[in-house]
Amino acid sequence: MMRLVLLLGLLAGWGLAQNARVVEQRIGAQGGVLGLPGIQVVVPPGALVSSVRFRLERLQAVPTSPPQNEVFFIQTLPEREVVGIYRLSSSATNFLKPLEIELRVNPPYQPGGRVIRSTIYLWDGKGYVSTQVPSTRETFTLSRLELGLGAGAGGYPAGLVLVALRAPEENLRRECQARGGRWTGSSCERR
Numbered sequence: 001m002m003r004l005v006l007l008l009g010l011l012a013g014w015g016l017a018q019n020a021r022v023v024e025q026r027i028g029a030q031g032g033v034l035g036l037p038g039i040q041v042v043v044p045p046g047a048l049v050s051s052v053r054f055r056l057e058r059l060q061a062v063p064t065s066p067p068q069n070e071v072f073f074i075q076t077l078p079e080r081e082v083v084g085i086y087r088l089s090s091s092a093t094n095f096l097k098p099l100e101i102e103l104r105v106n107p108p109y110q111p112g113g114r115v116i117r118s119t120i121y122l123w124d125g126k127g128y129v130s131t132q133v134p135s136t137r138e139t140f141t142l143s144r145l146e147l148g149l150g151a152g153a154g155g156y157p158a159g160l161v162l163v164a165l166r167a168p169e170e171n172l173r174r175e176c177q178a179r180g181g182r183w184t185g186s187s188c189e190r191r
Contacts, residue, residue, distance in 0.1 A: 022057040038084040038104045047097040055089040055154050079171050083164035089156035098143035105133045105140045105164050115169040123161035124148030
């Protein structure tokens with residue numbers, strides 16, 4: 001009976017690890033890695049002087065803080081695909097060496113067919129910054145020397161919210177024009 005209880009406990013633990021949505025750990029001067037499906041954060045050796053708490057979570061939706069209305073209109077498209085929404089939180093705001101954050105943004109490239117635009121939205125506590133990613137790239141990497149105050153969660157003061165979205169270019173152009181904007185081929189300029 002005891003073996004059965006242990007086996008069930010191990011299987012339940014494995015199932016939780018497979019569906020993990022939050023990773024928390026302390027990382028010191030030696031550096032370390034946080035990861036969830038779709039995202040990996042590397043804290044290089046020498047980025048920290050002392051041990052710092054980090055939290056990485058995969059979210060179900062764009063959080064209400066930061067405000068959703070600042071996310072580019074791609075969020076409203078019927079054919080858009082949410083690749084991933086993540087929040088990186090930390091008890092530190094600044095680092096001596098940049099953190100490397102790698103996001104999976106596209107499936108392996110398949111030439112032909114519709115042109116798909118991928119966009120990464122980064123909330124740093126002050127506002128959103130969007131970056132277009134070519135459909136030929138499977139991942140996007142950014143470096144950060146600091147995290148934004150007020151962008152953390154779970155009791156952490158600093159953080160970043162990262163949103164990876166994809167949509168067919170013709171839908172982006174049509175939606176942009178319907179909203180009175182001008183499609184530039186990579187973004188919608190408001191008039």
